[in-house]
Amino acid sequence: NAGVMQNPRHLVRRRGQEARLRCSPVKGHSHVYWYRQLPEEGLKFMVYLQKENIIDESGMPKERFSAEFPKEGPSILRIQQVVRGDSAAYFCASSPINTVPGNTIYFGEGSWLTVV
Amino acid sequence: QKEVEQDPGPLSVPEGAIVSLNCTYSNSAFQYFMWYRQYSRKGPELLMYTYSSGNKEDGRFTAQVDKSSKYISLFIRDSQPSDSATYLCAMSAFEGAQKLVFGQGTRLTINP
Numbered sequence: 001n002a003g004v005m006q007n008p009r010h011l012v013r014r015r016g017q018e019a020r021l022r023c024s025p026v027k028g029h030s031h032v033y034w035y036r037q038l039p040e041e042g043l044k045f046m047v048y049l050q051k052e053n054i055i056d057e058s059g060m061p062k063e064r065f066s067a068e069f070p071k072e073g074p075s076i077l078r079i080q081q082v083v084r085g086d087s088a089a090y091f092c093a094s095s096p097i098n099t100v101p102g103n104t105i106y107f108g109e110g111s112w113l114t115v116v
Numbered sequence: 117q118k119e120v121e122q123d124p125g126p127l128s129v130p131e132g133a134i135v136s137l138n139c140t141y142s143n144s145a146f147q148y149f150m151w152y153r154q155y156s157r158k159g160p161e162l163l164m165y166t167y168s169s170g171n172k173e174d175g176r177f178t179a180q181v182d183k184s185s186k187y188i189s190l191f192i193r194d195s196q197p198s199d200s201a202t203y204l205c206a207m208s209a210f211e212g213a214q215k216l217v218f219g220q221g222t223r224l225t226i227n228p
Contacts, residue, residue: 041220042218
C-alpha cells in the first residue's frame, strides 16, 4: 500500500457538517477506488473513478455522497450533512491504467471519520 | 445472505501453530480471490492473489481456492505474534480486482 496518500487520517465532524476526504494515488496510477469500512465489518465498494470520469458509483449512497477525480490534484470523497451512521473508515485505493491478473489495487492507510 | 461469508472470530492460537482461515461465497462469477491483512487502524495489505481454482504458496502462506465448493482458504504455517491482525478475504468477477467484495474479516491473535 505504499504510495497511496490519504488525508486527513482522522476527522471529527458534528452532525450536519460536511466531510471532505482526499486521496492521492500512487504516481502514475489513473484509477481510483473508494471503499468504506463500518465498525466490525469488511470493506464495501463505493465508487470507481478515472481522471475526470466516474466509471462505477453503484456502491455510493444516493444522497449526500459525491466523489470526483479531477485532471489535476487528488480524488475527493465528499459527504454532506453527515450523520452518525457515516462514522467509518474510508479507504482509497489506486491501480495502474492497464490492470492484468496478479496486479491488483493498492490501498491507502484510510481516513477515520467520527460524527458526533 | 451475504455474498461473502467469513467467520469474524476472534481466533486465538499459540505461536508456531498452523492457522486456517476460510471464506465461502455465493456468486459463481467470482474469478479473482485475494487475502488481505489489516492491522489495527491501518489499510489492508495484500497477502495473496489467486485466479480461479488451485493453490498458491508464498513463504509461510498458502491460499487455496475451490470454485466447485465456493470455498477459499488461507493457511499460515509457523505462526508468529506479528501475524496477529484481521484477515480479510476478497473476491471479484473482474480482472484487476475492480469492485472487490470483502468478507467481514477474521480477527487473529497469535500468543507467544
